[in-house]
Amino acid sequence: MDFVRKVAAYCRDSGLLHRDECIVIACSGGSDSLALLDVFSRLRQEWRLRLVVCYVHHGIRAAADREAAVVERAAMERECAFYCHRVRVPQLAAATRESIETAGRKVRYRLLRQTAAAVGAAAIAVAHHRDDQAETVLHHFLRGSGTAGLCGMRARNRDIIRPFLGVTRREIEAYVAARKLPVQIDETNFQRFYLRNRLRLDLLPLLRQYNPAVTEDLNRLAAVMQGEDDFLCAYAAALGRKYVRPGSGGWTLSVDALMAQPVAMRRRLIRIGVSKMTATPITFQQVETILALAAKATGKEFRMKGVRVVCSYRELCFLPPVARRKTTVSSDASVVAVNGPGSYRLGKRQVVLAGAVTPPVRDNVLLRCGTVTAWQLRYRRPGDYICLQNGSTKKLKKFFIDQKIPASRRDQIPLLCNGQEIIWICGYAVNSRYFPAAGEDYIRGWIQEETV
């Protein structure tokens, strides 16, 4: 079937488009979103659409200026309105202590929604396709996410629509080639420091050796899970309206009503109770802890960010957190997992890791990241050593002595490690095995004192 007709049929069957609507198209200049813009411009007359193209400049990559110009020209050629928003994601990420990816995604969707509101758009179209869906499902699977995670992305999620969830990357690329669209390559898509890129570049091709149809099969899994999740959510919401009630200065849930439910609904009722007090996601282990509290009715309480759960008089109460005593936290045992560029906090210091395309920062170091699997930030431990320039190793204690760092400060210096191996004594020295050679992937690292 013709690509445009296939996308149109998917939009119709999934109820993504309606006549006379205004649609904001999120366009990065990559092949997927340029194809989306092109297809929509060809469906415009038939659906009587008004199209607004929106580019968000993250203030990270130099190439973004060129991309914005290409998207603008593509929009102009198709007589679409064009909006370009400039933000500074690294600074935002540092301020909110989120990874650059997370901060970028949040600000991008916020700006897209602002644009949609300003132009009176019914929806925002993004270019995720079936290969993206397989990646998303795989990503959630690897973390052991349950039904909700395995649903992957929805064709419609409130005001976000995904007209390409019915087509594959290969189909899009064939279309782009046939239409000779001016595709811009985002080089960060090939940096293996990002988990998402490793999933796409390494893991999915490998899984295809185990199951050649893995992309289709994971899309089918997402479809099945979406159906089941819809049903389970609707059922649980009805139970929630019945049993989760305001009271005791928060919300209450009868333990007897809870325990009378099958375990799948018990877990969901706990989630509903917690969601009444806080938007903080709750982990499976936390749900199980609260269920154990209810089963034993011990009167003990459970605390997480934004909510305190207390069991009393056969009721679970979801209450506001109480003001916490100031405690001196001994941070020596802290370990922070490092899974990509971002700002990581250990004690009072922030260690910032930024993709190679970030402009240099004062006192930054370059770290080879081609083979990163699981990095972490921690403080020193007995037996630590570091590889220095001439290939020799030095005990960390000896290093500190040589550097004349007082013993009282040694426990406060973050160490970026790959397993047992120290990569970077943050602020002091880089393991010579992690000096990037020419042409190798690298990241920039620097350290910030807490400004508060």
Place this chain on the structure above:
Amino acid sequence: MDFVRKVAAYCRDSGLLHRDECIVIACSGGSDSLALLDVFSRLRQEWRLRLVVCYVHHGIRAAADREAAVVERAAMERECAFYCHRVRVPQLAAATRESIETAGRKVRYRLLRQTAAAVGAAAIAVAHHRDDQAETVLHHFLRGSGTAGLCGMRARNRDIIRPFLGVTRREIEAYVAARKLPVQIDETNFQRFYLRNRLRLDLLPLLRQYNPAVTEDLNRLAAVMQGEDDFLCAYAAALGRKYVRPGSGGWTLSVDALMAQPVAMRRRLIRIGVSKMTATPITFQQVETILALAAKATGKEFRMKGVRVVCSYRELCFLPPVARRKTTVSSDASVVAVNGPGSYRLGKRQVVLAGAVTPPVRDNVLLRCGTVTAWQLRYRRPGDYICLQNGSTKKLKKFFIDQKIPASRRDQIPLLCNGQEIIWICGYAVNSRYFPAAGEDYIRGWIQEETV
């Protein structure tokens, strides 16, 4: 916690064991099942258990005689009754046209159940542990299985109990080493021709680089899915009792009642209807086809093995299959996926692939299988060629001409292929790149004419 106490706690919390029961222990002589026997013998007094040890000799590996003797001695030392069953799995597999793995598993469970019935056992204990569970979940995930597949193995499935689902391979191995149990190594566990072995030896260690806690996370996923699947099954079963009713020479389901349900329940109602007529598993695509039939109410019918589904008068009818006309099936486009040792049928021929430990068979060939990923059986296609001994390649057509094979027969000769590459022109010649070198993994292949 002490390993024995941990297993005992898991058995108690999961309701696997009760006092004064007789338990059949399936024991292969490997570390897992020897540990299971040892732990149960130490729990025997406390739970007042009667233990019966059962070994099934598959008639495949020479080492099985030694294993049986070791298991017998282990049983005797612990004063347990011992049963050894001898079967010939390769012959069974050939007769039932199943893979050797499938045929072996079926006959093993049948014999374990026979033994349990004979000795009056309440349950059969098998030694699957948390790493096996992660493998099972991963296996189903790679095939895109939905909720039921992602549940993995249950702690109890009717008469089968899995007391080790709360412990890991590492914990078992530490226990085995500490108790100096006489573990027997099954060398087929290291043959990469078996998908299950590749998942364990290659894929799971790789995924651990993406998520060091992947085993635990997949076990948690299984636990969540078991809860959700129990709920969904119970709900669907209640709907099934209400709406799937005997009638019209089979079973009927009101289209209006069906379409009034959310899609998750529609799919499950279709499965219930089909299961009334046949034990053949139904695929997701088949479910969707039947749903489309119901949605359109076209009067067309859908057929699969054991059931015919007809939509008439706003009812879906699940009916017995009608006797089929004899048709001449053109098999030229058939492709059969080959995913491990077993018997594979293409047209009127069966191609048998057997592990290296199978005794030689007349006219067998040896095929290198170390790097197998996705093999398939098919007939010739334009452009096919084969690599011959001296490193040269020959067009398949030329090969057939040289061998004086009449054109009429050339379309009937199965080709075992790895992607585009021909491995074996079955019955005629092996690609020289697939001759196994000394010490490389290999399989035996031979061809059987249909005996019917």
